[in-house]
Amino acid sequence: MKPITILLICTGLWAGEQSPAEQAIASAREAVAKNPKRVESHNALAMALARRARETADTSYYDQAEAALATSLKLEPRNFEARKIQAWLLLGKHRFADALKLATELNREAADDVMVYGLLADAHVELGNYSQAEEAAQWMLNIGRSSVPGLTRAAHLRELFGDIGGALELMLSAFQRLALNENEERAWVLTQMAHLELVNGRKGQASKLAGEALRLFPEYHYALAQLAKIRASEGKPNEAVALLRKRYDTAPHPENLYELAAALKAAGRNKEARESFAEFEKAARAEMESWDNANRELIFYYTDHAGNPEEALRVARLEIARRRDVYTLDAYAWALHKNRKAAEARRQMAAALAVGVRDPNILKHARVIGVELAGIH
Missing domain, CATH: 1.25.40 (Serine Threonine Protein Phosphatase 5, Tetratricopeptide repeat)
Incomplete structure (x- = not known):
């Protein structure tokens, strides 16, 4: 497959400018203040907070979103939109089986809801139920063929099934459908494309895509991690360390610390690596029994380090x-x-x-x- 060329228009965030999720949070809070008994406003606030969690990797936004949903459900028990967002939050907290159970219940109530099929696809992918995930993603495309969520989920499945070229084409199609002001969404898709290009061995194209993601959404934690992988593959271990340290400063989670420690070791910075690994082990073991954990990284720490x-x-x-x-x-x-x-x-x-x-x-x-x-x- 030939390298994909993307026409990029300069619409990145300016310093101090609010992100799309921050703008949505402010708008929803204003709506809640004007009419605190309107469930739609509480639902909009919860969804905006969930989006901010993805932008920042700060899971405290999920807790704030749950509080908004609690108010919504108190006002109107079992309202459908609030329960959809509940399933979204369960996925964000890695409670995949619970998310699948709720999404399945919602699907019985509304068999033509695109977002519900997205929730089903995500839960099945995380649990390893790939045929069911593919079926849910196909339903998304059947209902809304130009749906960005459907295209990105189909792309991820294409990757898992070994069709990297097909995954890239679907991601490009999704990117072309995103609004120019959706900086985080566009940066996320570009980061996924950078990952796919690296898998295909096209390091230069991967680097351009990851760099563009960071221009669109500065300090974006997903893009920092992807660019670090590219730099490591280019034999630039210290550049990889710098990027991963910046990512960890932005998103201080154990799994991110593990990648930083491994990069330090690869760069020959053994004392720093040992210190980071020790800190990682302590943090990872503290959440080992939790749903949202760093157990896969902990496994590789014990086997390889x-x-x-x-x-x-x-x-x-x-x-x-x-x-x-x-x-x-x-x-x-x-x-x-x-x-x-x-x-x-x-x-x-x-x-x-x-x-x-x-x-x-x-x-x-x-x-x-x-x-x-x-x-x-």
Whole structure:
């Protein structure tokens, strides 16, 4: 597939300018103040706060959104829009099984709601139910063929199924349909395209896309992480460290600290790496039993850095009981391999590869474990 060229129009945020979510929050709060008994205003506030959580990676916005929904549901119990946003928040908090249960209930009530199918697709993807996710995404496209949410979900599934070119085309189609003032949405899509271009080995194009995402939405945590991966692949470990440190300062979550620690180690900055890994382990273990956790990173920390494969397998078994997506299957298979459980490691890795995934790290693990997928070299 030829590299994709995008005509980009300079509409990034100016310093101090409110983001789209911040503007929506301000508007919704004004509406709530004018008429506090109007459920639509509380719902709009909750959705805007959820969007701000994605913009910033600050999960406290989910708590604020839940408070807005509580008011909405008190005013009008079981109102449909509020319950849709509830499912969205459950996904944001990684309570995927609960989100699926609620989205399924909503789908029974309204079989033609595009957002509900998006919720179903997201929950199924995270749990590893890929055929059901594909069915939900297809319904989104059937109902609204030009729907950006439908296109981006279909693109993610194309990637998981190994069709990187198809995923790029769908992401481009989504990007072209976004309004010019949707800076965060546009930056998110560009970041996904940068990721896909890197998987295809087109580092220059990936770098341009990630850079444009950061111009559209400065300090965007997703784009910082993607650009760091690109710099690492270019043999620029210290640039990768700087980007990941900036990302961690913006979004101080354990999984982000793990990536920073690994980058420090790759850059030969061993003392800093050890300190960061120690801080990561403490933070990750504190949330190990929570739904929103860094268990996959904790598994790889114990297998690849701490020399504790037994603990890696214990954590992996905890996580695989919750979800069987390809990334959790990969972590589980790797922990099994490091514990010399070769047959079971091959079986779990084969299950991941059967989906079609072409993630470079998963393929690297597969080759070490001894599982190959025809057509991938």
